[in-house]
Amino acid sequence: MPTYEVILQWRDGAEQIIEADADETIIDATERAGLGLPYGCLYGACGTCTGRLLDGNLVHIERARALKPHHSKEGYVLLCVAKPRSDCRIEVGAEIQADLVPNPWK
Amino acid sequence: MSTDKSNDMETQHGHHDVEGPGYSTPAAMRTESEREKTAFVMAPRVGMDTDNPDFVGVVDVDPESQTYCEIIDTVEMPNKGDELHHFGWNTCSSSCHTEGLHRDHLIVPGQRSSRIHVLDAADPRDPTIERIIEPEEIFEYDLSAPHTVHCVPGGKIVISMLGNADGELPGGFLQLDQEDFSIDGRWEEDRGDVEMQYDYWYQPRHGVMVSTEWAAPKTYYPGFDLDDVENGKYGDSIHIWDWETREHQDTLTFGEEGQIPLEIRMPHNPEETEGYVGAALSSNIIRFWKASDGTWDWETVIDVEAREHPDWDMPVPGLVTDTLISLDDQYLFFSNWLHGDCRMYDISDTGNPRLADRIWAGGNFGDRQEIQGTDIRGAPQMLQLSRDGRRLYWTTSLFSSWDNQFYPDIGEQGSLMMKADVYPEEGRLELDEDFLVDFGTAPGGPARAHEIRWPGGDCTSDVWQ
Numbered sequence: 001m002p003t004y005e006v007i008l009q010w011r012d013g014a015e016q017i018i019e020a021d022a023d024e025t026i027i028d029a030t031e032r033a034g035l036g037l038p039y040g041c042l043y044g045a046c047g048t049c050t051g052r053l054l055d056g057n058l059v060h061i062e063r064a065r066a067l068k069p070h071h072s073k074e075g076y077v078l079l080c081v082a083k084p085r086s087d088c089r090i091e092v093g094a095e096i097q098a099d100l101v102p103n104p105w106k
Numbered sequence: 107m108s109t110d111k112s113n114d115m116e117t118q119h120g121h122h123d124v125e126g127p128g129y130s131t132p133a134a135m136r137t138e139s140e141r142e143k144t145a146f147v148m149a150p151r152v153g154m155d156t157d158n159p160d161f162v163g164v165v166d167v168d169p170e171s172q173t174y175c176e177i178i179d180t181v182e183m184p185n186k187g188d189e190l191h192h193f194g195w196n197t198c199s200s201s202c203h204t205e206g207l208h209r210d211h212l213i214v215p216g217q218r219s220s221r222i223h224v225l226d227a228a229d230p231r232d233p234t235i236e237r238i239i240e241p242e243e244i245f246e247y248d249l250s251a252p253h254t255v256h257c258v259p260g261g262k263i264v265i266s267m268l269g270n271a272d273g274e275l276p277g278g279f280l281q282l283d284q285e286d287f288s289i290d291g292r293w294e295e296d297r298g299d300v301e302m303q304y305d306y307w308y309q310p311r312h313g314v315m316v317s318t319e320w321a322a323p324k325t326y327y328p329g330f331d332l333d334d335v336e337n338g339k340y341g342d343s344i345h346i347w348d349w350e351t352r353e354h355q356d357t358l359t360f361g362e363e364g365q366i367p368l369e370i371r372m373p374h375n376p377e378e379t380e381g382y383v384g385a386a387l388s389s390n391i392i393r394f395w396k397a398s399d400g401t402w403d404w405e406t407v408i409d410v411e412a413r414e415h416p417d418w419d420m421p422v423p424g425l426v427t428d429t430l431i432s433l434d435d436q437y438l439f440f441s442n443w444l445h446g447d448c449r450m451y452d453i454s455d456t457g458n459p460r461l462a463d464r465i466w467a468g469g470n471f472g473d474r475q476e477i478q479g480t481d482i483r484g485a486p487q488m489l490q491l492s493r494d495g496r497r498l499y500w501t502t503s504l505f506s507s508w509d510n511q512f513y514p515d516i517g518e519q520g521s522l523m524m525k526a527d528v529y530p531e532e533g534r535l536e537l538d539e540d541f542l543v544d545f546g547t548a549p550g551g552p553a554r555a556h557e558i559r560w561p562g563g564d565c566t567s568d569v570w571q
Contacts (some may be wrong), residue, residue: 036157040187040218040327040506042241045250045273047328047507048153048187048218065273065324068331094155094517098510101329105420 004084010093026079038094044081050097051079056088127209128199132374136433139493142560143168144230148190149553153506154517156551159183160190165543175543181233188216192557194255196284199568201259215252220244224287230561237287245271249280251323254305264293266303269323277303298354302341305369308349310571311376315347318367329507340366346402358404364392369428373435376570384440389424407459415470422470428488432495433565441486443504446472448486450535462533465526478542484513484521490558491565498526503554520545520552
């Protein structure tokens with residue numbers, strides 16, 4: 001299995017580079033690296049692990065049920081069910097989930 | 107009897123021949139129990155950048171104690187991402203005639219992970235994890251997203267489950283055994299056309315269970331999207347079940363008046379065949395009852411008006427997210443999480459609730475936005491009342507992703523636990539400015555705080571046969 005370089009980028013400017021195998025999810029890889037990204041259900045339903053793919057290719061190995069079609073178009077990905085298919089740059093952190101659904105009344 | 111002592115002390119049981127857990131009547135629980143000295147509080151960290159798991163906190167609520175208002179113990183879960191939310195006991199007053207049962211285990215589900223933890227809570231100051239039911243074991247029953255836990259007569263525990271194994275509809279109910287906490291299987295025999303689940307209450311003397319509706323986990327998990335409401339993805343109905351045959355019998359559909367009916371409460375008096383449900387989005391309290399011909403009916407008895415806010419494009423609904431009834435069935439309390447108030451209604455005339463008092467604290471409209479120099483992050487949400495009905499406590503977080511939408515500070519700094527003194531004789535509430543538990547300073551990093559329970563049981567845990 002190929003291994004890819006994944007650059008994780010937080011909104012406060014922090015960056016980390018990890019190696020991720022093509023047969024592991026990004027969350028598995030970040031847990032292995034001790035980086036502590038947020039996650040919840042681990043099967044693509046809840047969106048807690050949402051990141052935004054800025055560059056590269058990922059594949060969802062389960063239906064990304066927490067994402068609506070417009071989220072996917074905007075690059076949002078569920079890192080608990082996403083495996084790398086190339087070197088990637090991903091925006092991560094707890095704030096990204098909050099992008100998915102803004103306050104509907106404000 | 108049952109408050110802060112080891113729960114094997116909980117055996118003095120009045121006039122009954124058999125000694126079981128709990129109290130023979132709601133009045134016995136209200137008058138014979140001691141004041142709460144500690145609280146168990148669900149403290150999720152899911153969706154925060156703090157890289158730590160959720161925990162069950164023990165909060166000192168004894169004003170005589172040196173550690174009053176402190177989190178004196180934390181039981182961290184072995185995994186991250188659970189979203190501890192609601193929880194319940196292995197047994198309660200509904201089994202008060204069953205010898206040998208003790209209220210000594212807490213059933214603590216992870217709302218997002220679908221993992222269920224069983225805690226030995228015999229020592230209220232030092233609970234420990236005894237057993238874990240892993241998500242894969244639950245998915246085998248095509249269920250996910252555990253929510254309300256009630257112990258039920260017959261040595262069982264029944265948990266409402268909001269989704270199937272994919273986080274979609276339909277949900278159902280999972281039954282556990284009280285002895286070894288193994289999974290028996292599904293509780294329901296025939297769910298009819300019921301798709302959505304959330305909370306439930308039951309009145310065993312009348313053989314009835316009533317369940318409510320949130321949405322599919324994949325709908326509410328990522329956050330609250332109005333398009334999902336418009337597309338019918340959120341609930342607007344409650345369901346009547348035959349408690350004995352475990353079959354769905356009837357559906358009461360509220361439509362616009364009752365969108366997102368969440369917390370459901372029936373009076374503690376086991377003779378009663380009525381109750382109340384808080385419709386969160388419509389911000390109504392709906393009363394339901396069994397009519398003399400055996401059918402069930404409903405009416406809106408409290409309507410919280412949406413309010414204009416200078417910073418919001420649309421009127422802000424109250425968002426009634428929690429309700430409870432005092433053990434003497436005299437007062438109904440509920441929270442308006444978006445407005446920021448907590449209300450107390452006299453329900454002695456059950457169809458005509460009378461607003462007795464209310465407190466404003468935080469939220470989008472509260473005059474008071476800080477306590478003890480700390481910003482009130484969030485607003486009154488999960489409520490818990492002392493057994494004697496004289497102290498009302500609440501926490502201010504709703505659900506991780508919904509917090510992010512409406513009170514994003516909670517996701518960074520955690521939420522709060524607050525308290526009001528209740529004067530039932532006067533129908534009055536008063537904020538206790540000396541009480542504050544800031545989960546932002548929890549050991550191991552900030553946490554949200556959610557449901558509160560007392561060792562020895564409370565007005566949202568116990569049901570009487």
